[in-house]
Amino acid sequence: MIDIQHLYAGYDHDILHDLSFSVNKGEMFGVLGPNGSGKTTLLKALNGTLPIRGDVVIQGRPIRQMTAKETAREMAVLPQHHDVSFSTTVEQTVLIGRYPYQKGLFKQWTKEDYRIAEEVMEQTGVTRFRHQSLLSLSGGERQRVFLAQALAQKPGILLLDEPTNHLDFSYQKQMLDALKQWSLKDGLTVIAIFHDLNLASMYCDRLLLLDQGSIRALDEPEEVLEVGHLSEVYQSEIHVHAHPSFSKPFTNVVPSYQDQKPEAVISPDHLEVSESRVYYKSLRPLKCYSSAVLNPGFGWFEEFMNIQVDHSFRCEDPAGYLITEAERYGCQTYRTVGMMTAAKVTDASTVFVEKEDFTVLVVVTAGTGNAVDVVHNNRHMQEAVPGTINTWVFIDGHLSEQAFAQSLMTATEAKVKAVTDMDIKDPLSGTTATGTSTDSILIAGTQQGTVLEYGGTISSLGRAVGPAVYKASKEAIARYLDRKEEGI
Numbered sequence: 001m002i003d004i005q006h007l008y009a010g011y012d013h014d015i016l017h018d019l020s021f022s023v024n025k026g027e028m029f030g031v032l033g034p035n036g037s038g039k040t041t042l043l044k045a046l047n048g049t050l051p052i053r054g055d056v057v058i059q060g061r062p063i064r065q066m067t068a069k070e071t072a073r074e075m076a077v078l079p080q081h082h083d084v085s086f087s088t089t090v091e092q093t094v095l096i097g098r099y100p101y102q103k104g105l106f107k108q109w110t111k112e113d114y115r116i117a118e119e120v121m122e123q124t125g126v127t128r129f130r131h132q133s134l135l136s137l138s139g140g141e142r143q144r145v146f147l148a149q150a151l152a153q154k155p156g157i158l159l160l161d162e163p164t165n166h167l168d169f170s171y172q173k174q175m176l177d178a179l180k181q182w183s184l185k186d187g188l189t190v191i192a193i194f195h196d197l198n199l200a201s202m203y204c205d206r207l208l209l210l211d212q213g214s215i216r217a218l219d220e221p222e223e224v225l226e227v228g229h230l231s232e233v234y235q236s237e238i239h240v241h242a243h244p245s246f247s248k249p250f251t252n253v254v255p256s257y258q259d260q261k262p263e264a265v266i267s268p269d270h271l272e273v274s275e276s277r278v279y280y281k282s283l284r285p286l287k288c289y290s291s292a293v294l295n296p297g298f299g300w301f302e303e304f305m306n307i308q309v310d311h312s313f314r315c316e317d318p319a320g321y322l323i324t325e326a327e328r329y330g331c332q333t334y335r336t337v338g339m340m341t342a343a344k345v346t347d348a349s350t351v352f353v354e355k356e357d358f359t360v361l362v363v364v365t366a367g368t369g370n371a372v373d374v375v376h377n378n379r380h381m382q383e384a385v386p387g388t389i390n391t392w393v394f395i396d397g398h399l400s401e402q403a404f405a406q407s408l409m410t411a412t413e414a415k416v417k418a419v420t421d422m423d424i425k426d427p428l429s430g431t432t433a434t435g436t437s438t439d440s441i442l443i444a445g446t447q448q449g450t451v452l453e454y455g456g457t458i459s460s461l462g463r464a465v466g467p468a469v470y471k472a473s474k475e476a477i478a479r480y481l482d483r484k485e486e487g488i
């Protein structure tokens with residue numbers, strides 16, 4: 001729909017160098033780049049406010065052949081800054097967007113102009129300010145009025161220079177959701193400058209990354225938001241991950257300062273075992289991956305509790321129960337990983353391994369009343385009953401994402417081996433069990449010191465984790481069996 005061919009543009013000298021690309025009808029197209037890379041210059045070149053070399057072609061017509069009114073009917077602009085020096089009402093400001101449609105000598109707004117102004121004020125949520133002066137509005141409210149003005153032009157293409165500037169996060173989302181909907185439903189083509197790489201990632205179909213007036217990358221967000229491109233163009237360390245709940249890349253910067261908290265040494269001295277719980281308190285947050293009831297998944301936590309519950313314990317909301325327990329013990333729930341067990345927590349088994357360049361602390365509580373052979377699991381009812389093997393693995397080292405996943409596998413294999421060697425049987429199938437139906441696991445790393453790239457069975461980390469989990473699991477299961485035998 002809009003075709004840019006060998007575009008050069010600038011002021012006293014060229015800022016943009018030989019840009020060629022097309023933007024399709026209905027596409028949401030993001031323009032990224034550091035300060036001064038030429039983003040605003042590009043929008044000015046596209047809407048005809050800067051002299052250009054090369055061509056900008058809309059629907060087959062070069063804009064150099066179009067009058068200002070013709071261009072304005074095809075394309076509307078929401079600039080970065082607006083001069084608001086004299087008082088006009090919101091409605092008057094929005095109606096100015098109808099200017100490209102005025103005909104004849106006696107310029108008056110028609111019924112259609114008022115209808116459209118009404119419609120776009122509704123869409124942008126500014127109707128209630130219609131009779132107010134622009135001067136009386138906040139920066140974000142004015143931004144929405146100017147968006148309404150641009151929409152009143154009924155353009156096929158909307159050019160936006162940092163559209164979410166001045167908007168709080170809920171209005172940012174509202175505006176971008178609306179733009180996305182108009183692009184998807186009405187075929188509106190949106191070309192928008194973004195400084196927020198994550199908003200660009202989530203809302204744009206394709207991104208153009210400008211570097212000193214030239215195209216550094218132009219593709220889907222997954223290709224453009226790539227560490228190599230970004231760190232070179234922005235000259236800054238940046239991390240790129242998968243968005244936690246949306247299939248788009250998610251970027252974040254890592255501050256250069258170190259916080260003042262003490263080092264996170266892993267030590268059995270930080271472990272407390274009482275009649276009611278096993279509790280570990282780290283000196284600073286640890287990066288965790290767990291299947292815990294309270295705060296599962298990836299996160300940074302510094303308190304860990306494994307709460308003793310009764311065998312008959314049944315609860316509709318186990319996470320809620322653990323929140324109450326955490327509060328009762330004075331833990332901050334957003335910092336706490338919580339598990340529960342019906343096994344006697346005083347039977348917890350601990351193994352501490354000191355290697356030359358890292359340490360590992362394993363803590364296991366075990367009850368095998370709900371033992372299951374994973375191969376015969378369909379014989380069991382789907383019910384979360386306490387009677388479980390809970391495994392904590394604390395590692396003083398810097399684990400890669402791969403090492404987290406591999407340590408989890410290594411620890412699980414070691415647990416299965418312990419259960420098998422202790423000859424625990426699945427009571428329903430009579431075959432050797434591989435665990436219990438509600439086992440839980442935590443891998444926690446200090447993320448400081450030695451980089452531990454791998455955690456598989458024969459990696460240096462795996463060689464510490466595997467035997468430690470095996471030993472702790474066997475010991476905890478033995479204590480559980482002894483207790484059972486003695487009928488305690």
Ligand SMILES: Nc1ncnc2c1ncn2[C@@H]1O[C@H](COP(=O)(O)OP(=O)(O)OP(=O)(O)O)[C@@H](O)[C@H]1O
Nearest residue numbers: 011012015033034035036037038039040041042080
């Ligand atoms: N009116 C002007 N006259 C001369 N040079 C200008 C003018 N406007 C911008 N420039 C220069 O053109 C270059 C690109 O500016 P532009 O505003 O396009 O960058 P940008 O990528 O939009 O930056 P920002 O992220 O800071 O908004 C800069 O070096 C700037 O100094």
